[in-house]
Amino acid sequence: MKSPDTLRIALDAMGGDHAPRNEVEGARKALDRSGPSLGIILVGDEAAIRAELSRQGSSESPALSIVHASQVITMEDPPTASVKLKKDSSLAVGMRLHKEGRAEAFASAGNTGAVLSASTLILGRVRGVSRPTIGAFIPSEHGKCLVLDAGTNVDCRPRHLYEFAVMGSIYYRMICRKERPSVALLNVGEEKTKGTEAVLEAHRLLSGSALNFIGNVEGRDILRSTADVVVCDGFVGNIILKFAESVPGFLKTHLRRFAETSLMQKLQVGIAAPVLKKALSDMDPNEEGGVPVLGVNGVSIIGHGSSSPRGIMNMILRAAEVAASRINQQIEEELAGSAMQPTVDGGAALAETGRI
Amino acid sequence: MKSPDTLRIALDAMGGDHAPRNEVEGARKALDRSGPSLGIILVGDEAAIRAELSRQGSSESPALSIVHASQVITMEDPPTASVKLKKDSSLAVGMRLHKEGRAEAFASAGNTGAVLSASTLILGRVRGVSRPTIGAFIPSEHGKCLVLDAGTNVDCRPRHLYEFAVMGSIYYRMICRKERPSVALLNVGEEKTKGTEAVLEAHRLLSGSALNFIGNVEGRDILRSTADVVVCDGFVGNIILKFAESVPGFLKTHLRRFAETSLMQKLQVGIAAPVLKKALSDMDPNEEGGVPVLGVNGVSIIGHGSSSPRGIMNMILRAAEVAASRINQQIEEELAGSAMQPTVDGGAALAETGRI
Numbered sequence: 001m002k003s004p005d006t007l008r009i010a011l012d013a014m015g016g017d018h019a020p021r022n023e024v025e026g027a028r029k030a031l032d033r034s035g036p037s038l039g040i041i042l043v044g045d046e047a048a049i050r051a052e053l054s055r056q057g058s059s060e061s062p063a064l065s066i067v068h069a070s071q072v073i074t075m076e077d078p079p080t081a082s083v084k085l086k087k088d089s090s091l092a093v094g095m096r097l098h099k100e101g102r103a104e105a106f107a108s109a110g111n112t113g114a115v116l117s118a119s120t121l122i123l124g125r126v127r128g129v130s131r132p133t134i135g136a137f138i139p140s141e142h143g144k145c146l147v148l149d150a151g152t153n154v155d156c157r158p159r160h161l162y163e164f165a166v167m168g169s170i171y172y173r174m175i176c177r178k179e180r181p182s183v184a185l186l187n188v189g190e191e192k193t194k195g196t197e198a199v200l201e202a203h204r205l206l207s208g209s210a211l212n213f214i215g216n217v218e219g220r221d222i223l224r225s226t227a228d229v230v231v232c233d234g235f236v237g238n239i240i241l242k243f244a245e246s247v248p249g250f251l252k253t254h255l256r257r258f259a260e261t262s263l264m265q266k267l268q269v270g271i272a273a274p275v276l277k278k279a280l281s282d283m284d285p286n287e288e289g290g291v292p293v294l295g296v297n298g299v300s301i302i303g304h305g306s307s308s309p310r311g312i313m314n315m316i317l318r319a320a321e322v323a324a325s326r327i328n329q330q331i332e333e334e335l336a337g338s339a340m341q342p343t344v345d346g347g348a349a350l351a352e353t354g355r356i
Numbered sequence: 357m358k359s360p361d362t363l364r365i366a367l368d369a370m371g372g373d374h375a376p377r378n379e380v381e382g383a384r385k386a387l388d389r390s391g392p393s394l395g396i397i398l399v400g401d402e403a404a405i406r407a408e409l410s411r412q413g414s415s416e417s418p419a420l421s422i423v424h425a426s427q428v429i430t431m432e433d434p435p436t437a438s439v440k441l442k443k444d445s446s447l448a449v450g451m452r453l454h455k456e457g458r459a460e461a462f463a464s465a466g467n468t469g470a471v472l473s474a475s476t477l478i479l480g481r482v483r484g485v486s487r488p489t490i491g492a493f494i495p496s497e498h499g500k501c502l503v504l505d506a507g508t509n510v511d512c513r514p515r516h517l518y519e520f521a522v523m524g525s526i527y528y529r530m531i532c533r534k535e536r537p538s539v540a541l542l543n544v545g546e547e548k549t550k551g552t553e554a555v556l557e558a559h560r561l562l563s564g565s566a567l568n569f570i571g572n573v574e575g576r577d578i579l580r581s582t583a584d585v586v587v588c589d590g591f592v593g594n595i596i597l598k599f600a601e602s603v604p605g606f607l608k609t610h611l612r613r614f615a616e617t618s619l620m621q622k623l624q625v626g627i628a629a630p631v632l633k634k635a636l637s638d639m640d641p642n643e644e645g646g647v648p649v650l651g652v653n654g655v656s657i658i659g660h661g662s663s664s665p666r667g668i669m670n671m672i673l674r675a676a677e678v679a680a681s682r683i684n685q686q687i688e689e690e691l692a693g694s695a696m697q698p699t700v701d702g703g704a705a706l707a708e709t710g711r712i
Contacts, residue, residue, distance in 0.1 A: 140606075141606060141609045141610070151544055154544060154550075154551065154552055155552055155553070186595060187595075188507055188510060188590070188591055188594040188595065194510075195510065195591070196510055196511055196591055197511070218594075218595070218598050219594065219595035219596060219597065219598030219599035219600075219601075219602070220598040220599060220601055220602035221602075222599060222602070223599070223602045223603065223605070223606040224602060224605075224606070232595075234544070235544055235551070235552055235592065236591065236592055236595055238544040238574075238575065239542060239543075239544065239574070239575035239588075239592055239596060240575060240595060240596060240599055241575065242574050242575030242576040243575035243576060243578060243579070243596055243599060243600070244575075244599070245575075245576055246575070246576035246577075246578070246579045246580060247579065247603055249579070249580075250496075250497060250579040250580070251607075251636075253497045254497070254635055254636060255631075255632075255635050257635075258631075258634070258635035265631075268627070268631040269631060269635070271624070271627045271628060271631075272627060272628035272631040272632060273628075275611075275614075275621075275624040275625060275627070275628040276611075276628060276632065278614070279610055279611050279613075279614035279625070280607075280610065
């Protein structure tokens with residue numbers, strides 16, 4: 001992987017809920033933060049982007065260029081179909097800039113499914129990966145926990161869960177600077193006899209792998225930091241991540257209701273609420289910025305649709321960080337070197353002789 | 357169903373983590389609360405129960421009797437095997453008291469899997485039910501949400517999900533006094549084209565049913581009170597419920613860590629923590645006491661292993677409430693009257709012509 005003097009990020013300027021405003025402001029913040037080693041290409045409706053730059057008292061520059069794209073994929077568009085139909089969308093144009101080597105990474109806070117489809121369709125898969133995946137971080141008691149798959153792959157075979165574990169482990173190592181992150185399977189009990197057929201077989205595959213596999217964890221173990229990387233199918237992952245996301249809003253409503261009961265309680269909540277907000281600030285998805293599509297031939301970062309300018313900035317900085325890493329090479333090497341590589345069924349036999 | 361002057365509850369006095377202490381104290385509290393219409397049979401090691409009664413300044417009475425059982429099923433015992441092997445366990449003896457009509461209900465804070473097995477093995481299933489289930493309440497923004505299956509049935513067919521919906525709806529109506537509770541399927545998106553094969557087919561079955569089915573909900577909708585009853589397989593249900601249970605502990609750890617940073621923050625947390633604790637008191641599982649095994653021929657209530665005396669009291673009061681209801685008759689009638697009853701596949705065809 002080349003190491004250019006400047007890392008250029010193609011940013012989908014029309015992606016998020018507040019595009020292009022937050023995208024433009026986030027890009028400017030990212031440039032302020034990182035200095036001359038970063039270049040950002042704003043991809044989208046040129047007039048709209050130019051107007052927004054002007055409104056923010058800024059303008060095009062070598063570090064902050066514009067590439068026009070006449071179409072937009074909305075949050076409501078069907079992911080795969082829209083990528084194929086809207087060939088001049090900011091998403092497709094930006095992804096192709098990256099594919100063609102005119103940018104070292106692509107980032108978007110737009111339609112997650114569409115970014116995922118475009119990543120796989122345009123960039124292709126890393127050798128050895130059958131299903132690209134995205135994960136999401138949940139803050140936990142002693143750090144953060146990477147849960148994957150986050151909703152990309154609803155029905156998963158054991159081999160897919162195994163690949164998620166490999167890719168998640170590499171990504172966690174890179175982001176959290178932890179040499180051998182612990183990896184666990186999300187399950188309904190710690191015993192290796194628990195769970196669905198797919199999870200039972202995945203347990204065997206993982207037990208025979210070189211990963212730091214610690215076995216099964218339960219729903220309660222995610223927030224308790226029992227494992228660094230928690231692997232599950234996208235059905236469970238999506239549900240648990242969306243549930244977790246809804247917790248702060250629930251607490252807010254609950255406290256507000258409590259405050260309505262009496263003046264004394266109102267005063268108490270008035271004191272407590274800002275403390276809680278500050279203490280829980282790391283639950284804000286804008287802190288993370290975005291997560292990569294793992295397993296595609298390139299760097300494609302997906303941010304939250306509701307990203308603030310700071311969220312967009314963090315997404316761009318994350319894109320640069322991933323682009324500067326050797327993550328895809330590592331994924332390919334680890335999957336090629338793994339005992340599970342040749343066949344899926346071979347893994348079980350090998351695990352029998354191994355470290356279960 | 358008979359309506360005796362006194363409702364007798366067989367209580368597994370050796371079940372919970374703090375048995376028989378909390379069981380005995382909880383039973384006494386329940387009697388204090390409910391008056392002469394309640395009778396409680398403490399089932400377990402007679403000497404230990406008698407000693408505990410004496411320690412609490414109490415003794416056996418017509419309203420608080422003892423039935424000896426020489427064995428105990430522990431939390432670590434394998435559920436089904438232990439029920440079959442330990443025939444003189446407090447769980448098996450108590451369940452048989454209920455089966456033989458010497459108690460109108462059975463309640464235990466012991467090994468959930470074992471209580472479930474004993475309920476199905478000893479009491480049998482309600483006609484039309486293929487899989488008995490347990491649900492759990494999660495407090496939500498505007499009330500509470502019944503999530504089921506809570507972990508009993510890990511692999512579910514569409515028909516099972518449909519039965520859970522029927523039973524959950526009846527139970528919710530009874531507990532929350534709501535005539536037509538809304539029922540939803542837990543899924544990764546609201547569109548009816550989303551989800552696994554089993555969930556897609558369950559959507560068709562439910563759309564053609566007489567239930568107040570509102571379609572799919574996502575993980576974030578549970579706390580938002582989008583639906584009263586949320587149906588999922590036991591794998592997802594168990595994980596989401598255990599995750600939810602771990603939220604208060606996570607908040608506590610997080611606030612404590614925040615307090616350690618400075619004296620000012622320590623003072624702030626000192627004010628905020630009790631407010632939060634009070635505001636979130638309805639997240640305490642002891643409030644609910646316990647949930648019934650739905651779909652068995654009798655009343656079997658399962659409480660939390662860590663139940664406080666108040667938790668045990670609430671479990672007993674819940675058992676009396678369910679015993680006084682016509683819940684099993686309603687389940688049988690609704691499943692018999694349902695269009696889905698004759699065959700599983702018939703449902704899909706009917707749904708096509710119906711209200712999807």
